[in-house]
Amino acid sequence: MAKKKKPFTSVKKSKSEDTLTLQDQLNGDVLAKLKAAKKNLVEEEQAKEEERQARLAFERKQREKNMSFEELLEKYGDQGSKF
Numbered sequence: 001m002a003k004k005k006k007p008f009t010s011v012k013k014s015k016s017e018d019t020l021t022l023q024d025q026l027n028g029d030v031l032a033k034l035k036a037a038k039k040n041l042v043e044e045e046q047a048k049e050e051e052r053q054a055r056l057a058f059e060r061k062q063r064e065k066n067m068s069f070e071e072l073l074e075k076y077g078d079q080g081s082k083f
Helices: 029-065 069-076
Strands: none
Touching: none
């Protein structure tokens, strides 16, 4: 006959083992290096985003500067003031 299987029982861990975090496992020096690296990455991303925004604004101004009279008239129409 087939053997009866015992139900699975989990092993309870103490609260101190449950609350052990990565920060607790790493020493302070490594943690400080990781935080500095994260800060540098965030600053680089912000600088790239600012550069992208500046480039887009410059390109938009250049396109408008190079528009023909017909394109300007289509874009702005009768929005100008009349004397």
